[in-house]
Amino acid sequence: MTSNKAEEILETLWITLEEKKKSSVVAADIGLTAEDTSLPELISSKLVTVAPDLKIVLTENGRKYGRSIVRRHRLAERLLEDVLDVKGDILNKKACEFEHILHQGIDDKICALLGHPKLCPHGHEIPSGECCEKKSLHLKIVSPLSGLTPGQSGKIAYVHSKDDEKIQKIIAIGGFPGTKITLLQSFPSFLFKIGNSEFAVDESIAEDIFVRLDDEENKNGQSAVSRKNAYRVIFCTLWFG
Amino acid sequence: MDTIGDGSISMKNGASQNSKRDRKRGKILIVGSPNVGKSVVFNNLTGAYATVSNYPGTTVEISKGTGKIDNTDYEVFDCPGMYSLLPITEEERVSQKMILNEKTDVILHVTDAKNIERMLPFTFQLIEAGLPVILVLNIMDEAEKLGIDIDSKKLEAELGIPVVPAISVTKHGMKHLRNVIAHYLPAKPYLVTYDGIVEEAVARMQELLKGGYPVSKRAVALLLLQNDSETRKIVESKESDIEGIRSIIRELAGKVRYSVNYSLSVRRHQVATAIGKRFLTHSGVAAEKSFREILSRITMNPWTGFPILLLILYFGLYKFVGGIGAGVIVDFLENTIFEKYVTPHVTNFVEALVPWPVLRSLFVGEYGIITLGIRYAVAIILPIVGTFFIVFAIIEDSGYLPRLSMLMDRLFKKIGLSGRAVIPMVLGLGCDTMAIMVTRTLATKRERIIATLLLSLAIPCSAQIGVIMSLFGEENSTGLLIWAAIITAIFLLVGYLVSKVLPGDEPVFFMEVPPLRMPKLSNVIIKTYTRMEWYFMEVCPLFILASVLIWLGQITGIFETVVSLFVYPVRLLDMPDKSAVAFFFGFFRRDYGAAGLYDLKKAGLLNGNQILVACVTLTLFLPCIAQFIMNIKERGWKTGVGISIFVLVFSFGAGYAVNTILLVCGIQL
Numbered sequence: 001m002t003s004n005k006a007e008e009i010l011e012t013l014w015i016t017l018e019e020k021k022k023s024s025v026v027a028a029d030i031g032l033t034a035e036d037t038s039l040p041e042l043i044s045s046k047l048v049t050v051a052p053d054l055k056i057v058l059t060e061n062g063r064k065y066g067r068s069i070v071r072r073h074r075l076a077e078r079l080l081e082d083v084l085d086v087k088g089d090i091l092n093k094k095a096c097e098f099e100h101i102l103h104q105g106i107d108d109k110i111c112a113l114l115g116h117p118k119l120c121p122h123g124h125e126i127p128s129g130e131c132c133e134k135k136s137l138h139l140k141i142v143s144p145l146s147g148l149t150p151g152q153s154g155k156i157a158y159v160h161s162k163d164d165e166k167i168q169k170i171i172a173i174g175g176f177p178g179t180k181i182t183l184l185q186s187f188p189s190f191l192f193k194i195g196n197s198e199f200a201v202d203e204s205i206a207e208d209i210f211v212r213l214d215d216e217e218n219k220n221g222q223s224a225v226s227r228k229n230a231y232r233v234i235f236c237t238l239w240f241g
Numbered sequence: 242m243d244t245i246g247d248g249s250i251s252m253k254n255g256a257s258q259n260s261k262r263d264r265k266r267g268k269i270l271i272v273g274s275p276n277v278g279k280s281v282v283f284n285n286l287t288g289a290y291a292t293v294s295n296y297p298g299t300t301v302e303i304s305k306g307t308g309k310i311d312n313t314d315y316e317v318f319d320c321p322g323m324y325s326l327l328p329i330t331e332e333e334r335v336s337q338k339m340i341l342n343e344k345t346d347v348i349l350h351v352t353d354a355k356n357i358e359r360m361l362p363f364t365f366q367l368i369e370a371g372l373p374v375i376l377v378l379n380i381m382d383e384a385e386k387l388g389i390d391i392d393s394k395k396l397e398a399e400l401g402i403p404v405v406p407a408i409s410v411t412k413h414g415m416k417h418l419r420n421v422i423a424h425y426l427p428a429k430p431y432l433v434t435y436d437g438i439v440e441e442a443v444a445r446m447q448e449l450l451k452g453g454y455p456v457s458k459r460a461v462a463l464l465l466l467q468n469d470s471e472t473r474k475i476v477e478s479k480e481s482d483i484e485g486i487r488s489i490i491r492e493l494a495g496k497v498r499y500s501v502n503y504s505l506s507v508r509r510h511q512v513a514t515a516i517g518k519r520f521l522t523h524s525g526v527a528a529e530k531s532f533r534e535i536l537s538r539i540t541m542n543p544w545t546g547f548p549i550l551l552l553i554l555y556f557g558l559y560k561f562v563g564g565i566g567a568g569v570i571v572d573f574l575e576n577t578i579f580e581k582y583v584t585p586h587v588t589n590f591v592e593a594l595v596p597w598p599v600l601r602s603l604f605v606g607e608y609g610i611i612t613l614g615i616r617y618a619v620a621i622i623l624p625i626v627g628t629f630f631i632v633f634a635i636i637e638d639s640g641y642l643p644r645l646s647m648l649m650d651r652l653f654k655k656i657g658l659s660g661r662a663v664i665p666m667v668l669g670l671g672c673d674t675m676a677i678m679v680t681r682t683l684a685t686k687r688e689r690i691i692a693t694l695l696l697s698l699a700i701p702c703s704a705q706i707g708v709i710m711s712l713f714g715e716e717n718s719t720g721l722l723i724w725a726a727i728i729t730a731i732f733l734l735v736g737y738l739v740s741k742v743l744p745g746d747e748p749v750f751f752m753e754v755p756p757l758r759m760p761k762l763s764n765v766i767i768k769t770y771t772r773m774e775w776y777f778m779e780v781c782p783l784f785i786l787a788s789v790l791i792w793l794g795q796i797t798g799i800f801e802t803v804v805s806l807f808v809y810p811v812r813l814l815d816m817p818d819k820s821a822v823a824f825f826f827g828f829f830r831r832d833y834g835a836a837g838l839y840d841l842k843k844a845g846l847l848n849g850n851q852i853l854v855a856c857v858t859l860t861l862f863l864p865c866i867a868q869f870i871m872n873i874k875e876r877g878w879k880t881g882v883g884i885s886i887f888v889l890v891f892s893f894g895a896g897y898a899v900n901t902i903l904l905v906c907g908i909q910l
Contacts, residue, residue, distance in 0.1 A: 123498060123499070179510075188647070
């Protein structure tokens with residue numbers, strides 16, 4: 001088991017080397033001193049190696065591990081902000097503590113709970129897990145609009161999109177955090193009610209609007225999920241080959 | 242006190258301007274989201290008619306009219322709908338330019354009262370720009386039905402701008418509005434304050450902006466920070482410290498969580514919601530599932546929606562336009578009115594009056610102005626187009642079109658278009674030239690090019706459809722079905738291939754779905770009439786011109802030469818030589834060409850195969866010279882001409898292919 005301090009170091013290394021694509025890092029760059037035991041710990045766990053010119057290099061395992069820590073940290077941020085309503089400076093601090101708990105599959109469960117988010121609250125990409133590919137549905141709390149069942153409603157938690165034009169369309173619809181939204185239909189397009197208007201959007205917009213589900217609808221909605229998917233398959237085959 | 246700066250015109254100035262207005266003309270600009278009744282307000286203020294529809298995107302150009310309020314003449318401008326000061330589509334860009342550059346006396350921000358919280362952010366932006374805004378709370382009746390009550394007096398006091406509740410369709414509140422316009426005195430309006438970092442950036446930006454702008458520098462700074470391309474262009478042409486400006490934009494973009502645009506919008510939304518909480522009361526009328534809502538649902542459910550679409554097509558297009566328009570009415574006008582009365586009488590009259598046979602044939606010959614030009618226009622084309630426009634007006638007024646968009650989006654994505662393109666496509670079945678104009682409501686250039694190409698190639702206009710239906714006639718419905726299948730296949734195939742070839746992103750679809758409304762008879766009549774008038778004015782001169790040109794051509798012998806050139810491609814399609822004339826005129830108007838075929842068929846010169854080949858070829862032809870010009874106007878020289886040449890080559894190729902397949906398979910229709 002790697003210590004929390006070592007995990008933090010590994011996290012920083014991963015962000016610097018893998019995400020920001022810096023060519024090299026030496027111990028001093030990330031504030032490591034000679035008496036720090038984290039680096040030796042990481043080396044003995046075969047997560048990093050130190051080249052003769054003192055550059056720190058991630059091993060294959062180190063890369064995987066680092067990626068998973070970053071994933072856990074950013075999921076923790078989403079969890080804290082979207083579900084527990086933690087905001088501001090304490091968000092990052094608490095996320096740093098949280099990330100160490102989300103081991104052994106808990107991260108995937110949280111990820112499903114949050115509707116497999118793609119970006120953290122600061123707009124950084126959340127490394128995806130196996131669960132994201134499978135789109136596994138456990139009990140959901142936050143879900144993209146496209147994952148709702150017709151009849152389900154909730155409040156918009158946040159909007160994720162890096163595309164300016166899409167954002168502009170979401171603004172036109174009135175898709176802002178805190179606004180109540182009810183999905184009315186999910187095929188062939190997503191039809192929903194927001195305020196006193198109805199809008200139709202395609203999947204690419206519906207995927208970008210994340211909704212914190214209302215409690216009661218949440219329970220009823222679950223059983224309908226498989227039914228909805230069955231409908232979809234039938235429709236797609238019928239109309240579009 | 243006397244300076245007119247940043248829109249906060251002082252009382253004294255306002256008053257003196259007012260007295261001056263008695264002599265000079267004032268300007269009123271109408272803006273707001275789509276489908277909130279801007280055009281109805283425009284009609285009320287001007288007495289002119291702008292097309293009103295129950296779907297977003299009817300006003301694709303700025304309509305201009307004049308009206309009189311309290312002895313002052315006003316020019317009134319109705320802008321295409323837009324959701325915020327930052328445009329999404331081309332027609333919204335037009336509105337934005339109008340708002341930012343045109344000096345107006347008042348700007349009416351027309352809103353849907355039941356969605357006022359969603360619309361207020363745009364009001365804030367207009368106020369920010371220092372513009373003389375009047376907020377019109379329209380469609381108050383629907384808000385009342387939902388149990389929403391707005392304290393407009395208190396809202397007025399809070400915002401510092403006049404707020405006028407109205408129901409524009411019943412003219413309720415219009416008198417009050419005129420009064421407010423006539424006595425408009427700007428006060429100190431409400432300004433939204435943004436986050437500290439934004440305000441700091443705005444302040445720094447305002448310092449750098451030295452040039453003169455028609456709107457407030459605060460608005461210019463905010464638009465710049467939101468990366469608005471139009472504003473950036475203007476500012477970069479006026480300012481010296483462009484690097485400084487850019488660095489402020491970059492800096493802020495790095496500091497905010499979302500895009501600057503979204504962050505500012507979130508803030509405006511918060512303020513709007515807070516204001517809504519204070520001045521709006523919901524008496525909580527339980528929303529029961531009305532018949533209207535159930536009907537709305539079944540038009541959008543794919544199980545029921547597609548059958549409903551087929552029913553509309555069958556009864557609306559096939560039975561009404563094809564059966565009644567192209568059948569009964571054309572029959573009556575053509576065989577009774579023209580053949581029995583007009584043609585013989587006019588012929589006698591002209592023969593008695595004009596001694597020279599050459600001049601006679603200009604009016605009553607084989608291609609005479611009256612016997613051909615006017616007859617085609619009045620007896621064949623107009624009834625068909627007219628009946629189509631009636632059907633279209635009913636569909637349009639009911640609010641069915643956005644539902645159809647919603648239903649078709651997924652399918653349209655396969656041909657590189659979004660569901661929004663359904664509206665120009667359906668309109669194209671009436672008149673492709675009108676439809677090309679409406680492609681402005683599509684968000685990307687790529688979509689507009691694909692839509693223009695498909696409209697030019699594979700969407701037959703109502704005149705053509707009508708003539709084609711009567712060409713096949715009741716006895717040859719197999720031919721009609723094959724024709725429809727071929728055209729549909731070409732539409733989908735060409736769309737699919739072009740969307741693969743053309744670079745650019747997939748379109749993103751969003752559309753407001755307005756409530757279904759019972760079509761209003763007066764609306765249907767006015768809309769049909771305006772469109773028919775437009776169409777007739779467009780067609781009739783061209784038809785007469787065609788008669789004159791043929792006449793001139795016949796006298797000089799040019800006509801024979803040109804037609805004889807056309808005989809070769811026509812023979813390639815196994816068509817009788819006489820049809821060369823129809824094809825030649827198909828270049829000018831394909832409905833004219835189709836009507837020419839109708840004459841040939843009546844003379845018994847065409848067999849089933851020839852009719853099919855001719856119909857396929859002429860359907861794919863460019864609809865008319867007017868559309869050719871519109872293609873160039875809307876898409877530019879290169880694309881416009883390119884599309885037209887492609888369409889020409891493709892249509893003959895397709896005709897040839899169909900004929901060959903029929904021959905090889907030994908099919909005789």
